[in-house]
Amino acid sequence: MVNAGKAGPRRSGRPRSGEERLSRQAILEAALRIVDDEGIEAMTMRRLAATLGVNPMSIYHHLPNKAAVFAGLAELVxxxxxxxxxxxxxxxxxxxxxxxxxxxxxxxxxxxxxxxxxxxxxxxxxxxxxxxxxxxxxxxxxxxxxxxxxxxxxxxxxxxxxxxxxxxxxxxxxxxxxxxxxxxxxxxxxxxxxxxxxxxxxxxxxxxxxxxxxxxxxxxxxxxxxxxxxxx
Amino acid sequence: MVNAGKAGPRRSGRPRSGEERLSRQAILEAALRIVDDEGIEAMTMRRLAATLGVNPMSIYHHLPNKAAVFAGLAELVxxxxxxxxxxxxxxxxxxxxxxxxxxxxxxxxxxxxxxxxxxxxxxxxxxxxxxxxxxxxxxxxxxxxxxxxxxxxxxxxxxxxxxxxxxxxxxxxxxxxxxxxxxxxxxxxxxxxxxxxxxxxxxxxxxxxxxxxxxxxxxxxxxxxxxxxxxx
DNA sequence: AGCATTAACCATACGTCGTATGGTACAGAA
DNA sequence: TTCTGTACCATACGACGTATGGTTAATGCT
Incomplete structure (x- = not known):
C-alpha cells in the first residue's frame, strides 16, 4: 500500500471526478506561457509536463503529439x-x-x-x-x-x-x-x-x-x- | 597495428595530404542536397556525416555546430x-x-x-x-x-x-x-x-x-x- | 448491482538527436 | 628531431519525442 494519505500528491491511476489536472485548454495555456517566457525551443513535452506537475505521457491523452500542441497554439493566436x-x-x-x-x-x-x-x-x-x-x-x-x-x-x-x-x-x-x-x-x-x-x-x-x-x-x-x- | 593496408577504407588520425575528405564547402553542398531531397528535418549531423562517409564529430572541425551549417546554407541561397x-x-x-x-x-x-x-x-x-x-x-x-x-x-x-x-x-x-x-x-x-x-x-x-x-x-x-x- | 469498457493518470524504455571529451595519426614549423 | 596544430575516429552523456503497458476511477450496459 503506497500513498494511503488522502492528500498525497502522488497518485497513480485515474483521478477522482473533479480532480483532473489536465485539459486541452490548460495544456495549451501552459505551453503558451513557456513559449512566451522562454522561447519556442524551451517548449518540450517533458518541460510542459513538468510545469503542469504531470508525467510527460499524460499529455498525450489530450493532444496526439507535439505538433498538435503547436497547432493549438497557432489557433489561440x-x-x-x-x-x-x-x-x-x-x-x-x-x-x-x-x-x-x-x-x-x-x-x-x-x-x-x-x-x-x-x-x-x-x-x-x-x-x-x-x-x-x-x-x-x-x-x-x-x-x-x-x-x-x-x-x-x-x-x-x-x-x-x-x-x-x-x-x-x-x-x-x-x-x-x-x-x-x-x-x-x-x-x-x-x-x-x-x-x-x-x-x-x-x-x-x-x-x-x-x-x-x-x-x-x-x-x-x-x-x-x-x-x-x-x-x- | 590495425589497418595496415594502404587502401583500407577505415583509418584513424589525420588523413594524408590531399586525402582530406571534408571541407566547409563539401559539407554545405551535402547538407543542401539532404535538405532539398528529404526536407529540413532529415538534415541531422549524423545523417550528414553518413552521406559524407565520415564520423559525425569530424564535421565539427569545419563548422562549429548545426546552426552554423544552416547559416552556411542560408548564405548559399x-x-x-x-x-x-x-x-x-x-x-x-x-x-x-x-x-x-x-x-x-x-x-x-x-x-x-x-x-x-x-x-x-x-x-x-x-x-x-x-x-x-x-x-x-x-x-x-x-x-x-x-x-x-x-x-x-x-x-x-x-x-x-x-x-x-x-x-x-x-x-x-x-x-x-x-x-x-x-x-x-x-x-x-x-x-x-x-x-x-x-x-x-x-x-x-x-x-x-x-x-x-x-x-x-x-x-x-x-x-x-x-x-x-x-x-x- | 455487476461487469466490461474507457478515460486519465504514471513508469519504463527505445531510438535518435546534438555535441563534449579525449583519443590517434599525419602535416608543417622550429 | 621535436613540437604544435589539424583532421580524422570512438565513446559517451543528457535530452528529446513517444511507444508500450501498467493502475485506478468513472461510465455505460444489462
Whole structure:
C-alpha cells in the first residue's frame, strides 16, 4: 500500500471526478506561457509536463503529439485577432488598415510563436479562415471584382506575414541600426553596394532608428494606394 | 597495428595530404542536397556525416555546430540571387521588379530551406546585405528620398518574404483550391464570413486555381504602383 | 448491482538527436 | 628531431519525442 494519505500528491491511476489536472485548454495555456517566457525551443513535452506537475505521457491523452500542441497554439493566436469592424461608415481604406493592424497585433503578441504560426500550414483551421473576412469585406466595399479582391488580400497578408517575421526576429519595438549596420555597410568590399551605402549614411545623419509601427504604417499606405491605383 | 593496408577504407588520425575528405564547402553542398531531397528535418549531423562517409564529430572541425551549417546554407541561397541589372536604360519600375523576381527565385530554388533562411537572423551576412543593393538602386533612380527608399525596400522585401513563406509551404507552382477551400468555406458557421464565401464561390465558377507566379506579379504591380502613388 | 469498457493518470524504455571529451595519426614549423 | 596544430575516429552523456503497458476511477450496459 503506497500513498494511503488522502492528500498525497502522488497518485497513480485515474483521478477522482473533479480532480483532473489536465485539459486541452490548460495544456495549451501552459505551453503558451513557456513559449512566451522562454522561447519556442524551451517548449518540450517533458518541460510542459513538468510545469503542469504531470508525467510527460499524460499529455498525450489530450493532444496526439507535439505538433498538435503547436497547432493549438497557432489557433489561440488567430483567435486573438481582434477585428474592430467600425461598420461601413468608415472609408474602406481605413477598414482595411484596421483589419491589417489587428492581424499584425495578434502576431506581435507572441513573438516567439510567430515563426511557428506562419509556417504551420496544418494550423489553417476555421479560425484562420474567418480571420480574413474583414479584409474581404473592406475590399468588396471598394468595388473590386472577386479576382481582384482575392489577389489583393493575398498580397496584403503576405506583406503582414513578412513584416511580422522580421518584427518577431528583432523582438523590440524600435531598432537602432545606427552604428551597427552603418559600420558594416561601410566595411563592405568597396563599390559592392554604393547606393545602399549612400542611403544608410544619409539616414545615419538624422540619427537613424527604425520604428516597426511606423514601418508597418508605411507599407500599409503603399499597399492601399497601390490597390487604388491598380484596380481603378 | 590495425589497418595496415594502404587502401583500407577505415583509418584513424589525420588523413594524408590531399586525402582530406571534408571541407566547409563539401559539407554545405551535402547538407543542401539532404535538405532539398528529404526536407529540413532529415538534415541531422549524423545523417550528414553518413552521406559524407565520415564520423559525425569530424564535421565539427569545419563548422562549429548545426546552426552554423544552416547559416552556411542560408548564405548559399542568397549568393544565388541572380540580379539581372539591365542597366539604367530600363525604367526603374522594371528594374525593381527584376530585382524582386531574382530574390524570389533564389528563395524558391530551395523550398525546404525557405523557412530556415527567412527566420535565421544570424545569417544576415555581407552576402545578404549586398543582395539588396539592386532594390536601392532602382528606387534611387525613381527619385525618392533616402527615407522613402529605405521604407520602400523594407515593404517590398517583407512582401517577398511573406509570399515565399506561403509558396514554400505549398510546394507546387499551382494550387487548386477548388473543392478544398470551397467546401470548407461553405461549411463555416452560417454568416461567419459572408464576403469570403461569396468571393470564393464566385471564383469557383471560373474554375479557380491559384498560380503563384501570377500572384507574385500581381503583388509586385500593386507595390510598384503604390510607391509611385505614395511618394510622388 | 455487476461487469466490461474507457478515460486519465504514471513508469519504463527505445531510438535518435546534438555535441563534449579525449583519443590517434599525419602535416608543417622550429 | 621535436613540437604544435589539424583532421580524422570512438565513446559517451543528457535530452528529446513517444511507444508500450501498467493502475485506478468513472461510465455505460444489462
Amino acid at each position: 488567430f483567435a486573438d485577432v481582434d477585428s474592430p469592424d467600425p461598420g461601413d461608415a468608415v472609408p474602406w481604406q481605413d477598414q482595411l488598415k484596421g483589419a491589417a493592424r489587428a492581424y499584425r497585433n495578434a502576431l506581435r503578441a507572441h513573438p516567439n510563436l510567430a515563426l511557428q504560426v506562419l509556417s504551420d500550414t496544418s494550423a489553417v483551421s476555421d479560425v484562420v479562415v474567418t480571420t480574413v473576412e474583414p479584409f474581404y469585406r473592406a475590399l468588396d466595399r471598394a468595388g473590386l471584382s472577386p479576382r481582384q479582391i482575392f489577389e489583393s488580400v493575398n498580397t496584403l497578408i503576405d506583406f503582414i506575414h513578412g513584416f511580422s517575421l522580421g518584427e518577431a526576429a528583432v523582438r523590440a519595438d524600435t531598432f537602432d541600426l545606427a552604428p551597427d549596420l552603418l559600420t558594416r555597410v561601410q566595411n563592405l568590399p568597396s563599390g559592392k553596394a554604393p547606393t545602399l551605402t549612400r542611403v544608410v549614411e544619409s539616414l545615419g545623419e538624422e540619427g537613424l532608428h527604425y520604428d516597426f509601427s511606423e514601418g508597418f504604417e508605411s507599407g500599409l499606405t503603399t499597399l492601399v494606394n497601390g490597390f487604388t491605383a491598380t484596380w481603378t | 542568397f549568393a544565388d540571387v541572380d540580379s539581372p541589372d539591365p542597366g539604367d536604360a530600363v525604367p526603374w519600375q522594371d528594374q525593381l521588379k527584376g530585382a524582386a523576381r531574382a530574390y524570389r527565385n533564389a528563395l524558391r530554388a530551395h523550398p525546404n530551406l525557405a523557412l530556415q533562411v527567412l527566420s535565421d537572423t544570424s545569417a544576415v551576412s555581407d552576402v545578404v546585405v549586398t543582395t539588396v543593393e539592386p532594390f536601392y538602386r532602382a528606387l534611387d533612380r525613381a527619385g525618392l528620398s533616402p527615407r522613402q527608399i529605405f521604407e520602400s525596400v523594407n515593404t517590398l522585401i517583407d512582401f517577398i518574404h511573406g509570399f515565399s513563406l506561403g509558396e514554400a509551404a505549398v510546394r507546387a507552382d499551382t494550387f487548386d483550391l477548388a473543392p478544398d477551400l470551397l467546401t470548407r468555406v461553405q461549411n463555416l458557421p452560417s454568416g461567419k464570413a459572408p464576403t469570403l464565401t461569396r468571393v470564393v464561390e464566385s471564383l469557383g465558377e471560373e474554375g479557380l486555381h491559384y498560380d503563384f507566379s501570377e500572384g507574385f506579379e500581381s503583388g509586385l504591380t500593386t507595390l510598384v504602383n503604390g510607391f509611385t502613388a505614395t511618394w510622388t
